[in-house]
Amino acid sequence: MKRKKFIIYGAGKWGRKVASYIGVDNIECFLDASREKVGSLLLGKEIRSIDYLVAHKSKYEIVVAANVLCIFEIKNNLEKLNIKNVVPFFEILDLPETEKEQWRIAYNNIILLKECLEKKLPELEEKIEYTHEDIIFVPKIDNEIFFWTKYMAEMLGKEVRICDDMCGDKTLIEILKYICQCIKSENLIKYKFELWSLINKTVSNLNNKRENYYELSRLDFMITERCSLKCRECLNLMQYYQRPQNYSLAELKESIQIVLEKVDGIREMRVLGGEPLMNPEFYEICTYLCSLNNIFNIIIFTNATIPLNDEKMKNIDSNKVIFYISDYGIERQQINVYQKKMDLNKKKYYIMDYTTNDWIKHSNFKRIDLVEKSAKELYKRCNGRNCPVLMKKKLFVCEYLANANNISAIPNDKLDYIYVSNSCNKEEIRQYFSDDTPKPGCYYCARWVSEEKDSCYVKPAIQADVTLKYNRYE
Ligand code: SF4
Numbered sequence: 001m002k003r004k005k006f007i008i009y010g011a012g013k014w015g016r017k018v019a020s021y022i023g024v025d026n027i028e029c030f031l032d033a034s035r036e037k038v039g040s041l042l043l044g045k046e047i048r049s050i051d052y053l054v055a056h057k058s059k060y061e062i063v064v065a066a067n068v069l070c071i072f073e074i075k076n077n078l079e080k081l082n083i084k085n086v087v088p089f090f091e092i093l094d095l096p097e098t099e100k101e102q103w104r105i106a107y108n109n110i111i112l113l114k115e116c117l118e119k120k121l122p123e124l125e126e127k128i129e130y131t132h133e134d135i136i137f138v139p140k141i142d143n144e145i146f147f148w149t150k151y152m153a154e155m156l157g158k159e160v161r162i163c164d165d166m167c168g169d170k171t172l173i174e175i176l177k178y179i180c181q182c183i184k185s186e187n188l189i190k191y192k193f194e195l196w197s198l199i200n201k202t203v204s205n206l207n208n209k210r211e212n213y214y215e216l217s218r219l220d221f222m223i224t225e226r227c228s229l230k231c232r233e234c235l236n237l238m239q240y241y242q243r244p245q246n247y248s249l250a251e252l253k254e255s256i257q258i259v260l261e262k263v264d265g266i267r268e269m270r271v272l273g274g275e276p277l278m279n280p281e282f283y284e285i286c287t288y289l290c291s292l293n294n295i296f297n298i299i300i301f302t303n304a305t306i307p308l309n310d311e312k313m314k315n316i317d318s319n320k321v322i323f324y325i326s327d328y329g330i331e332r333q334q335i336n337v338y339q340k341k342m343d344l345n346k347k348k349y350y351i352m353d354y355t356t357n358d359w360i361k362h363s364n365f366k367r368i369d370l371v372e373k374s375a376k377e378l379y380k381r382c383n384g385r386n387c388p389v390l391m392k393k394k395l396f397v398c399e400y401l402a403n404a405n406n407i408s409a410i411p412n413d414k415l416d417y418i419y420v421s422n423s424c425n426k427e428e429i430r431q432y433f434s435d436d437t438p439k440p441g442c443y444y445c446a447r448w449v450s451e452e453k454d455s456c457y458v459k460p461a462i463q464a465d466v467t468l469k470y471n472r473y474e
Pocket residue numbers: 227228229230231233234235236237238239273274275303
Protein backbone atom coordinates (compact mmCIF):
# COMPACT_ATOMS: atom_id res chain seq x y z
CA MET A 1 0.00 0.00 0.00
CA LYS A 2 1.23 3.43 -0.87
CA ARG A 3 2.24 5.42 2.20
CA LYS A 4 0.40 8.67 2.83
CA LYS A 5 2.35 11.88 2.39
CA PHE A 6 3.03 14.12 5.35
CA ILE A 7 1.78 17.55 6.24
CA ILE A 8 3.95 19.31 8.78
CA TYR A 9 2.19 21.78 11.00
CA GLY A 10 4.87 24.29 11.98
CA ALA A 11 7.20 25.96 9.49
CA GLY A 12 9.94 26.71 12.00
CA LYS A 13 12.99 25.02 13.52
CA TRP A 14 11.24 21.74 14.35
CA GLY A 15 9.39 21.72 11.02
CA ARG A 16 12.73 21.81 9.22
CA LYS A 17 14.12 19.00 11.38
CA VAL A 18 11.14 16.74 10.71
CA ALA A 19 11.34 17.54 6.99
CA SER A 20 14.98 16.61 6.72
CA TYR A 21 14.36 13.43 8.70
CA ILE A 22 11.41 12.12 6.68
CA GLY A 23 12.66 13.55 3.39
CA VAL A 24 11.25 16.57 1.55
CA ASP A 25 9.84 14.31 -1.20
CA ASN A 26 7.52 12.70 1.31
CA ILE A 27 6.01 16.04 2.29
CA GLU A 28 2.93 17.53 0.71
CA CYS A 29 3.24 20.94 2.34
CA PHE A 30 3.79 22.83 5.59
CA LEU A 31 1.07 24.55 7.58
CA ASP A 32 1.54 27.55 9.78
CA ALA A 33 -0.71 29.81 11.81
CA SER A 34 1.38 32.85 10.91
CA ARG A 35 -0.25 34.83 8.08
CA GLU A 36 3.14 36.21 7.03
CA LYS A 37 4.42 32.71 6.32
CA VAL A 38 1.39 31.43 4.43
CA GLY A 39 2.00 31.47 0.67
CA SER A 40 5.79 31.35 0.90
CA LEU A 41 8.06 28.34 0.44
CA LEU A 42 10.09 26.29 2.92
CA LEU A 43 12.55 23.73 1.51
CA GLY A 44 10.71 24.15 -1.78
CA LYS A 45 7.31 23.24 -0.29
CA GLU A 46 4.42 25.61 0.05
CA ILE A 47 3.37 26.90 3.45
CA ARG A 48 -0.43 26.77 3.57
CA SER A 49 -3.11 27.79 6.04
CA ILE A 50 -5.13 25.40 8.16
CA ASP A 51 -8.06 25.64 5.71
CA TYR A 52 -6.14 23.36 3.35
CA LEU A 53 -6.02 20.66 6.02
CA VAL A 54 -9.74 20.91 6.75
CA ALA A 55 -10.48 20.17 3.10
CA HIS A 56 -7.94 17.32 2.74
CA LYS A 57 -7.58 15.89 6.22
CA SER A 58 -7.88 12.17 5.51
CA LYS A 59 -5.28 12.14 2.75
CA TYR A 60 -2.21 12.85 4.87
CA GLU A 61 -0.23 12.01 7.98
CA ILE A 62 -0.05 15.12 10.16
CA VAL A 63 2.99 15.94 12.27
CA VAL A 64 2.95 18.90 14.62
CA ALA A 65 6.37 20.48 14.91
CA ALA A 66 6.39 23.22 17.54
CA ASN A 67 7.11 23.73 21.22
CA VAL A 68 5.11 21.55 23.61
CA LEU A 69 2.66 24.26 24.60
CA CYS A 70 1.88 25.00 20.93
CA ILE A 71 1.62 21.29 20.12
CA PHE A 72 -0.98 20.99 22.77
CA GLU A 73 -2.98 23.96 21.49
CA ILE A 74 -2.70 22.89 17.85
CA LYS A 75 -3.77 19.30 18.63
CA ASN A 76 -6.64 20.62 20.63
CA ASN A 77 -7.83 22.93 17.86
CA LEU A 78 -7.48 20.21 15.25
CA GLU A 79 -9.51 17.80 17.35
CA LYS A 80 -12.31 20.34 17.45
CA LEU A 81 -12.27 20.18 13.64
CA ASN A 82 -12.46 16.40 13.89
CA ILE A 83 -8.87 15.95 12.75
CA LYS A 84 -7.48 13.23 14.99
CA ASN A 85 -4.54 11.63 13.18
CA VAL A 86 -2.01 14.08 14.60
CA VAL A 87 1.44 13.10 15.91
CA PRO A 88 3.87 15.30 17.89
CA PHE A 89 7.23 15.70 16.14
CA PHE A 90 9.27 14.03 18.90
CA GLU A 91 7.51 10.72 18.24
CA ILE A 92 8.63 10.85 14.61
CA LEU A 93 12.26 11.92 14.94
CA ASP A 94 15.00 9.42 15.59
CA LEU A 95 15.91 10.84 19.00
CA PRO A 96 17.60 8.99 21.86
CA GLU A 97 14.97 7.32 24.04
CA THR A 98 15.86 9.50 27.07
CA GLU A 99 15.30 12.66 25.06
CA LYS A 100 11.99 11.34 23.74
CA GLU A 101 10.98 10.61 27.29
CA GLN A 102 11.79 14.20 28.33
CA TRP A 103 9.56 15.54 25.55
CA ARG A 104 6.77 13.18 26.54
CA ILE A 105 6.97 14.26 30.15
CA ALA A 106 6.85 17.92 29.20
CA TYR A 107 3.93 17.29 26.87
CA ASN A 108 2.07 15.21 29.47
CA ASN A 109 2.50 18.02 31.96
CA ILE A 110 0.58 20.28 29.65
CA ILE A 111 -2.18 17.70 29.34
CA LEU A 112 -2.32 17.36 33.10
CA LEU A 113 -2.54 21.10 33.37
CA LYS A 114 -5.46 21.17 30.97
CA GLU A 115 -7.30 18.38 32.76
CA CYS A 116 -6.77 20.08 36.03
CA LEU A 117 -8.03 23.40 34.78
CA GLU A 118 -11.08 21.88 33.12
CA LYS A 119 -12.01 20.03 36.25
CA LYS A 120 -11.34 22.79 38.69
CA LEU A 121 -12.05 25.99 36.89
CA PRO A 122 -15.85 25.95 37.08
CA GLU A 123 -15.56 25.30 40.79
CA LEU A 124 -12.94 27.97 41.11
CA GLU A 125 -14.91 30.50 39.12
CA GLU A 126 -17.98 29.93 41.22
CA LYS A 127 -15.99 30.87 44.24
CA ILE A 128 -14.26 33.79 42.68
CA GLU A 129 -14.66 36.70 44.97
CA TYR A 130 -11.42 38.22 43.88
CA THR A 131 -12.66 39.86 40.72
CA HIS A 132 -12.94 43.16 42.54
CA GLU A 133 -10.51 45.41 40.63
CA ASP A 134 -8.52 46.66 43.58
CA ILE A 135 -8.37 43.68 45.83
CA ILE A 136 -6.48 40.49 45.33
CA PHE A 137 -7.22 37.60 47.59
CA VAL A 138 -4.04 35.67 48.06
CA PRO A 139 -4.51 31.98 48.66
CA LYS A 140 -2.52 30.87 51.67
CA ILE A 141 -1.67 27.47 50.29
CA ASP A 142 1.91 27.11 49.36
CA ASN A 143 4.57 29.36 50.83
CA GLU A 144 6.34 30.25 47.67
CA ILE A 145 3.19 30.80 45.66
CA PHE A 146 1.79 32.86 48.48
CA PHE A 147 4.91 34.96 48.67
CA TRP A 148 5.14 35.72 44.97
CA THR A 149 1.44 36.30 44.46
CA LYS A 150 1.42 38.71 47.36
CA TYR A 151 4.60 40.34 46.15
CA MET A 152 3.31 40.81 42.63
CA ALA A 153 -0.06 42.02 43.84
CA GLU A 154 1.55 44.58 46.09
CA MET A 155 3.83 45.79 43.34
CA LEU A 156 0.69 46.42 41.33
CA GLY A 157 -0.64 48.59 44.11
CA LYS A 158 -3.48 46.23 44.93
CA GLU A 159 -4.88 45.65 48.34
CA VAL A 160 -3.99 42.16 49.43
CA ARG A 161 -6.19 40.02 51.59
CA ILE A 162 -5.41 36.54 52.65
CA CYS A 163 -7.96 33.97 51.70
CA ASP A 164 -7.55 30.73 53.60
CA ASP A 165 -9.88 28.52 51.67
CA MET A 166 -10.45 29.40 48.07
CA CYS A 167 -11.46 26.03 46.79
CA GLY A 168 -11.31 22.49 48.05
CA ASP A 169 -8.43 20.53 46.64
CA LYS A 170 -5.99 23.22 45.64
CA THR A 171 -3.19 22.76 43.20
CA LEU A 172 -0.37 24.92 42.04
CA ILE A 173 -1.86 24.98 38.58
CA GLU A 174 -4.97 26.67 39.85
CA ILE A 175 -2.86 29.24 41.54
CA LEU A 176 -0.89 29.92 38.40
CA LYS A 177 -4.11 30.36 36.52
CA TYR A 178 -5.30 32.57 39.29
CA ILE A 179 -2.21 34.75 39.10
CA CYS A 180 -2.59 35.05 35.36
CA GLN A 181 -6.18 36.15 35.79
CA CYS A 182 -5.28 38.68 38.43
CA ILE A 183 -2.40 40.26 36.67
CA LYS A 184 -2.79 41.78 33.25
CA SER A 185 -0.55 40.61 30.44
CA GLU A 186 1.79 43.61 30.41
CA ASN A 187 2.53 42.91 34.03
CA LEU A 188 3.06 39.26 33.31
CA ILE A 189 5.98 40.36 31.17
CA LYS A 190 7.29 42.50 34.00
CA TYR A 191 7.11 39.60 36.42
CA LYS A 192 8.20 36.96 33.97
CA PHE A 193 11.07 35.77 36.14
CA GLU A 194 8.84 35.10 39.13
CA LEU A 195 6.26 33.41 36.95
CA TRP A 196 8.92 31.41 35.21
CA SER A 197 10.08 30.17 38.60
CA LEU A 198 6.54 29.33 39.61
CA ILE A 199 6.07 27.38 36.42
CA ASN A 200 9.29 25.47 37.12
CA LYS A 201 7.98 24.66 40.54
CA THR A 202 4.67 23.50 39.09
CA VAL A 203 6.42 21.24 36.61
CA SER A 204 8.46 19.77 39.46
CA ASN A 205 5.37 19.17 41.54
CA LEU A 206 3.70 17.37 38.68
CA ASN A 207 6.78 15.30 37.96
CA ASN A 208 7.14 14.39 41.61
CA LYS A 209 3.72 12.76 41.58
CA ARG A 210 5.27 9.94 39.59
CA GLU A 211 6.23 6.87 41.54
CA ASN A 212 9.89 6.67 42.56
CA TYR A 213 10.62 10.02 41.00
CA TYR A 214 11.91 13.01 42.90
CA GLU A 215 13.44 16.14 41.47
CA LEU A 216 14.42 19.27 43.35
CA SER A 217 12.37 22.19 42.07
CA ARG A 218 15.21 24.51 43.00
CA LEU A 219 18.72 24.28 44.39
CA ASP A 220 21.04 27.15 45.32
CA PHE A 221 24.60 26.15 44.52
CA MET A 222 27.17 28.23 46.32
CA ILE A 223 30.43 28.35 44.36
CA THR A 224 32.29 30.95 46.41
CA GLU A 225 32.20 32.60 49.82
CA ARG A 226 33.67 35.76 48.32
CA CYS A 227 31.72 38.83 47.28
CA SER A 228 32.72 42.15 45.75
CA LEU A 229 30.17 43.92 47.96
CA LYS A 230 29.57 43.69 51.69
CA CYS A 231 25.85 44.28 52.18
CA ARG A 232 25.06 44.62 55.89
CA GLU A 233 21.93 42.48 55.63
CA CYS A 234 23.13 39.95 53.06
CA LEU A 235 20.98 36.84 53.38
CA ASN A 236 24.03 34.74 52.56
CA LEU A 237 25.93 36.25 55.51
CA MET A 238 28.81 37.51 53.36
CA GLN A 239 29.26 40.36 55.84
CA TYR A 240 30.48 37.83 58.46
CA TYR A 241 32.98 35.81 56.43
CA GLN A 242 36.47 36.54 57.81
CA ARG A 243 38.50 34.50 55.32
CA PRO A 244 36.14 33.74 52.45
CA GLN A 245 37.16 30.88 50.14
CA ASN A 246 36.46 29.94 46.55
CA TYR A 247 35.26 26.39 45.98
CA SER A 248 37.25 24.56 43.31
CA LEU A 249 35.65 22.99 40.24
CA ALA A 250 36.84 19.58 41.48
CA GLU A 251 35.12 19.85 44.87
CA LEU A 252 31.95 21.35 43.36
CA LYS A 253 31.83 18.51 40.85
CA GLU A 254 32.08 15.96 43.62
CA SER A 255 29.32 17.67 45.57
CA ILE A 256 26.84 18.00 42.70
CA GLN A 257 27.54 14.53 41.33
CA ILE A 258 26.60 12.86 44.57
CA VAL A 259 23.33 14.83 44.76
CA LEU A 260 22.49 13.92 41.17
CA GLU A 261 23.09 10.27 41.98
CA LYS A 262 20.33 10.54 44.59
CA VAL A 263 17.65 12.72 43.01
CA ASP A 264 16.21 12.48 39.49
CA GLY A 265 16.97 16.05 38.56
CA ILE A 266 17.19 19.70 39.49
CA ARG A 267 14.59 21.84 37.78
CA GLU A 268 16.19 25.18 38.59
CA MET A 269 19.79 25.47 39.74
CA ARG A 270 20.81 28.87 41.07
CA VAL A 271 24.51 29.54 40.89
CA LEU A 272 25.55 32.05 43.49
CA GLY A 273 28.00 33.05 46.18
CA GLY A 274 28.77 35.75 47.29
CA GLU A 275 29.40 36.92 43.79
CA PRO A 276 29.86 33.83 41.58
CA LEU A 277 32.12 35.68 39.15
CA MET A 278 34.67 36.12 41.96
CA ASN A 279 35.48 32.44 41.54
CA PRO A 280 38.34 32.25 38.98
CA GLU A 281 36.85 28.99 37.66
CA PHE A 282 33.39 30.54 37.18
CA TYR A 283 33.13 29.88 33.44
CA GLU A 284 34.44 26.32 33.71
CA ILE A 285 31.95 25.62 36.51
CA CYS A 286 29.06 26.96 34.40
CA THR A 287 30.14 24.98 31.36
CA TYR A 288 30.28 21.86 33.50
CA LEU A 289 26.82 22.47 34.99
CA CYS A 290 25.38 23.10 31.52
CA SER A 291 26.69 19.72 30.41
CA LEU A 292 24.65 17.87 33.05
CA ASN A 293 21.41 16.59 31.51
CA ASN A 294 19.46 16.35 34.72
CA ILE A 295 19.98 20.00 35.59
CA PHE A 296 17.17 21.50 33.54
CA ASN A 297 17.61 25.27 34.03
CA ILE A 298 20.43 27.37 35.43
CA ILE A 299 20.21 30.88 36.86
CA ILE A 300 23.39 32.81 37.54
CA PHE A 301 22.99 35.48 40.19
CA THR A 302 25.34 38.42 39.82
CA ASN A 303 25.70 41.95 41.16
CA ALA A 304 27.35 43.03 37.87
CA THR A 305 30.55 44.28 39.50
CA ILE A 306 33.01 41.89 37.81
CA PRO A 307 33.71 42.48 34.11
CA LEU A 308 32.51 39.67 31.85
CA ASN A 309 34.91 37.68 29.69
CA ASP A 310 33.46 37.87 26.17
CA GLU A 311 35.36 34.88 24.90
CA LYS A 312 34.37 32.57 27.77
CA MET A 313 30.78 33.83 27.74
CA LYS A 314 30.37 32.08 24.40
CA ASN A 315 30.62 28.71 26.13
CA ILE A 316 27.60 29.38 28.32
CA ASP A 317 24.58 27.57 26.92
CA SER A 318 21.91 30.21 26.23
CA ASN A 319 19.16 27.60 26.12
CA LYS A 320 19.79 26.60 29.68
CA VAL A 321 21.12 29.68 31.42
CA ILE A 322 19.55 32.95 32.55
CA PHE A 323 21.59 35.69 34.21
CA TYR A 324 19.80 37.32 37.09
CA ILE A 325 21.36 40.74 37.60
CA SER A 326 20.70 42.39 40.94
CA ASP A 327 20.47 46.15 40.67
CA TYR A 328 21.17 47.65 44.10
CA GLY A 329 21.49 51.15 42.66
CA ILE A 330 25.26 51.01 43.31
CA GLU A 331 26.66 49.84 39.99
CA ARG A 332 24.27 51.37 37.45
CA GLN A 333 26.95 51.94 34.85
CA GLN A 334 28.20 48.40 35.19
CA ILE A 335 24.65 47.10 34.82
CA ASN A 336 24.34 48.97 31.53
CA VAL A 337 27.60 47.39 30.37
CA TYR A 338 26.32 43.95 31.41
CA GLN A 339 23.07 44.52 29.59
CA LYS A 340 24.89 45.44 26.37
CA LYS A 341 27.16 42.39 26.64
CA MET A 342 24.24 40.08 27.30
CA ASP A 343 22.45 41.42 24.23
CA LEU A 344 25.60 41.17 22.16
CA ASN A 345 26.24 37.57 23.24
CA LYS A 346 22.54 36.68 22.91
CA LYS A 347 22.29 35.61 26.55
CA LYS A 348 19.03 35.60 28.46
CA TYR A 349 18.98 37.92 31.46
CA TYR A 350 16.69 39.57 33.91
CA ILE A 351 17.44 42.73 35.87
CA MET A 352 15.94 42.81 39.32
CA ASP A 353 15.52 46.29 40.74
CA TYR A 354 16.31 46.03 44.44
CA THR A 355 16.41 49.76 45.02
CA THR A 356 12.83 50.05 46.18
CA ASN A 357 12.31 46.82 48.13
CA ASP A 358 13.28 46.90 51.77
CA TRP A 359 15.36 44.08 53.18
CA ILE A 360 14.81 42.26 56.42
CA LYS A 361 17.18 43.22 59.20
CA HIS A 362 19.46 40.42 60.11
CA SER A 363 19.61 38.05 63.02
CA ASN A 364 22.24 38.52 65.70
CA PHE A 365 22.48 34.70 65.99
CA LYS A 366 20.95 34.79 69.49
CA ARG A 367 18.57 31.99 70.33
CA ILE A 368 14.93 33.10 70.24
CA ASP A 369 12.66 31.75 72.89
CA LEU A 370 9.69 30.19 71.17
CA VAL A 371 7.32 27.46 72.24
CA GLU A 372 7.30 24.48 69.90
CA LYS A 373 3.79 25.14 68.61
CA SER A 374 4.42 28.71 67.49
CA ALA A 375 7.84 27.70 66.15
CA LYS A 376 6.11 25.13 63.95
CA GLU A 377 3.56 27.65 62.75
CA LEU A 378 6.26 30.20 61.91
CA TYR A 379 8.39 27.61 60.15
CA LYS A 380 5.46 26.54 58.00
CA ARG A 381 5.00 30.13 56.88
CA CYS A 382 8.67 30.99 56.50
CA ASN A 383 9.53 32.09 52.95
CA GLY A 384 13.20 31.37 53.53
CA ARG A 385 12.68 27.64 53.62
CA ASN A 386 11.89 27.50 49.93
CA CYS A 387 15.52 28.06 49.01
CA PRO A 388 17.37 24.74 49.34
CA VAL A 389 21.12 25.14 49.35
CA LEU A 390 23.94 22.75 48.55
CA MET A 391 27.16 23.55 50.34
CA LYS A 392 30.06 21.18 50.90
CA LYS A 393 27.91 18.08 50.27
CA LYS A 394 25.33 19.29 52.81
CA LEU A 395 21.76 20.14 51.81
CA PHE A 396 20.04 22.87 53.83
CA VAL A 397 16.51 24.25 53.61
CA CYS A 398 17.71 27.86 53.32
CA GLU A 399 20.70 30.17 52.83
CA TYR A 400 20.66 31.27 56.43
CA LEU A 401 21.13 27.77 57.84
CA ALA A 402 23.79 26.92 55.25
CA ASN A 403 25.92 29.97 55.89
CA ALA A 404 25.37 30.22 59.64
CA ASN A 405 26.45 26.57 59.89
CA ASN A 406 29.41 27.18 57.57
CA ILE A 407 30.79 30.04 59.68
CA SER A 408 29.83 28.33 62.99
CA ALA A 409 27.57 31.23 64.00
CA ILE A 410 25.02 28.73 65.32
CA PRO A 411 25.65 25.42 67.10
CA ASN A 412 26.48 22.61 64.68
CA ASP A 413 23.37 20.42 64.80
CA LYS A 414 23.10 17.45 62.41
CA LEU A 415 19.33 17.99 62.16
CA ASP A 416 19.97 21.31 60.42
CA TYR A 417 21.07 19.60 57.19
CA ILE A 418 21.29 16.37 55.36
CA TYR A 419 24.78 15.16 54.50
CA VAL A 420 24.67 13.68 51.03
CA SER A 421 26.82 10.58 51.24
CA ASN A 422 26.61 7.17 49.61
CA SER A 423 24.40 5.94 52.43
CA CYS A 424 21.70 8.60 52.11
CA ASN A 425 18.83 8.04 49.72
CA LYS A 426 16.19 9.89 47.70
CA GLU A 427 13.46 9.35 50.29
CA GLU A 428 15.55 10.90 53.06
CA ILE A 429 16.11 13.99 50.93
CA ARG A 430 12.43 14.27 50.08
CA GLN A 431 11.54 13.85 53.73
CA TYR A 432 14.06 16.46 54.87
CA PHE A 433 12.57 19.14 52.60
CA SER A 434 8.91 18.30 53.18
CA ASP A 435 9.04 17.90 56.94
CA ASP A 436 7.27 20.75 58.75
CA THR A 437 9.34 20.45 61.93
CA PRO A 438 11.49 23.56 62.38
CA LYS A 439 15.21 22.91 62.14
CA PRO A 440 17.21 23.52 65.35
CA GLY A 441 19.03 26.44 63.67
CA CYS A 442 15.70 28.17 62.96
CA TYR A 443 15.61 29.15 66.63
CA TYR A 444 18.68 31.35 65.92
CA CYS A 445 17.16 33.09 62.91
CA ALA A 446 15.30 36.35 63.37
CA ARG A 447 13.63 36.11 60.00
CA TRP A 448 10.39 34.46 60.92
CA VAL A 449 9.86 36.77 63.86
CA SER A 450 11.07 39.95 62.19
CA GLU A 451 8.86 39.56 59.10
CA GLU A 452 5.93 40.32 61.37
CA LYS A 453 7.29 43.74 62.40
CA ASP A 454 7.70 46.87 60.25
CA SER A 455 10.66 48.10 62.33
CA CYS A 456 12.73 45.17 61.10
CA TYR A 457 12.89 46.32 57.49
CA VAL A 458 15.89 48.32 56.30
CA LYS A 459 17.05 49.96 53.07
CA PRO A 460 18.57 47.47 50.63
CA ALA A 461 22.29 46.92 50.09
CA ILE A 462 23.64 49.25 52.80
CA GLN A 463 27.39 48.50 52.80
CA ALA A 464 29.32 47.45 55.90
CA ASP A 465 32.75 49.10 56.27
CA VAL A 466 34.32 46.10 57.95
CA THR A 467 33.62 42.40 58.32
CA LEU A 468 31.00 42.07 61.06
CA LYS A 469 31.85 40.25 64.28
CA TYR A 470 29.93 37.40 65.86
CA ASN A 471 30.53 34.69 68.46
CA ARG A 472 31.71 31.40 66.99
CA TYR A 473 30.42 28.07 68.29
CA GLU A 474 33.33 25.67 68.21
S1 SF4 B 1 25.99 41.57 46.61
FE1 SF4 B 1 25.39 41.94 48.70
S2 SF4 B 1 23.55 40.68 48.96
FE2 SF4 B 1 24.57 39.95 47.11
S3 SF4 B 1 25.88 38.28 47.84
FE3 SF4 B 1 27.13 40.13 47.84
S4 SF4 B 1 26.96 40.91 49.91
FE4 SF4 B 1 25.31 39.46 49.63
